[in-house]
Amino acid sequence: MIGPNRNAVRLNLLLMAALIVMMILSLAAGKVWVSPLAWLEDDLSGLIIMELRLPRIILGAAIGAALGMAGATMQGYLRNPLADPGVFGVSSSAALGAVSSLYFGYAMTAWLLPTFALAGAAIGMGLLALLAGRSGSLILFTLAGVILSSLAASLTSLMISLAPTPFATTEIVTWLMGALTDRSWDDVKLAVPIIAVGMLFLIATGRSLDALTLGEDAARSMGVNVVRLQWLAVLGVGLTVGASVAAAGIIGFVGLIVPHLVRPFAGHRPSAVLLPSALAGALLIVTADSAVRILPTVSELRLGIAMSLLGAPFFMILLYKMHRELA
């Protein structure tokens, strides 16, 4: 029933244990395998672990958690199992910000690109506020998000086509695919606090999302403030997704798939799906990122591409199942 239930607690503990195990395994995995005995050594393998893999794994877990929880919130808020964190247009406006820094060749300084991406996300949220107003209306809001995201996407395409050099074009296209390659502690320090704050906003939506299970009128009659909920969702999704895109580019499908994977185990109540989605999202990204590191490809497979390759078939199965249930 409402409140912490034993199955939910068990599921969260299980996911957490799996995540910790996977993060430790992931430390060892890569083009160079490093045995745990060498992790704290003051040599090259110690350096690989502490300066390359550890920040990358922490960042991956944070981004996975962010995208998973943002996806679960969006699906609960829009009461639509096909919603994902991209719906508000936050990820595409963050991407636009990042791409413009690449376009103008500002990427020389490490912190400029993420800053531009965050600025893009912030501008996106501001525009969303202007477009949707303070009505709290779901349809207006979704439409505003869709308009925003297609606007940002077309501006991004414009920048690609007008890129000053072929090198810039390649750089932009590659960056858009999303990856965790060569991320450092600086990226962790920038993204993780923002993601953490964003997740607090997302968790605060839980009760209202539960009430929305019975529709907007019923929820409001039970004391849900839809305007407050809207801003919690926008701020939460904006911060988590904005910071994720800033740190790793666009990694699709996590926010869409993960809530579906945990829902049968967590119970379908929206608030019960939030935490398991964060844990499972982290687990998924850490696992997938370890896989792309191990895969014997010439250049590392981009994580964003790997997730889409994994996600698309899942999406098809989901549609097929829904199709059967509706028939």
Added chain:
Amino acid sequence: MFLSFEKLGLTLRGRDILKNISGQFQLGRVTVILGANGAGKSSLLSCLAGLREPQSGIVKLDDRQILSLEGRERGQLIGLLPQRPDIHWNVDVKTVVGLGRLPHSGRWGMGAADHEAVTKAMAATDCTELAERKAMRLSGGEQGRVLLARVLAGEPKWLLADEPLASLDPAHQFDVLERLKNYAKAGNGVIVVLHDLTQAARFADDIMIMKDGDILAAGPRDAVMTADIMGQAYGVEVQIGKSDTGEPLVVPVRRLP
């Protein structure tokens, strides 16, 4: 305790939906709101529930303004059963009914009082044996019962229901109305929007009848339920009679020119 509204005025897109109307509801009674489509019944109901802010006038619980109440307290005092059954996500029945406790339950979930209220509400609506079923998979009648249980679980002092009989067969219509009547008898206020005149005549203690944003008549059932008033309200000729067992029958026979 009284639920009252004074000089409510509501204009949407240049159309006057509510025209400076006033009225009052009492505890322990079922008040049925009647009126033709677009007469302003649902708008009035959502103003009463505090979901819509009128351009002028106020809704008051005794002498406290509805809109000044904090959402949670308003949710404890006034329960709303919206028109269409609306259940998202594949949750089970006891979860749906448990949601009715949201205005009461603490941050860390439901306490003993909450569980007790849920059990009671499910028993009152014959939902107990549905507890583990998935709410989305139930029939329309069962869903209606479950959603009523959801509102009852919140133990609101005032229960507002917008056309709770829509899409229910006659047997289930009786069930819902009996339960609403019992809830009023237990000392609560029940306000129901209905379209079925015979059911209204049978179950209402008081009737408020609206036309074009105005209140045409309001008062005890027998004073308001007359062929003349019904004719004015709906633009149809109405015959009022009794069944063989003495139940009121209200039958629209033709459209008035």
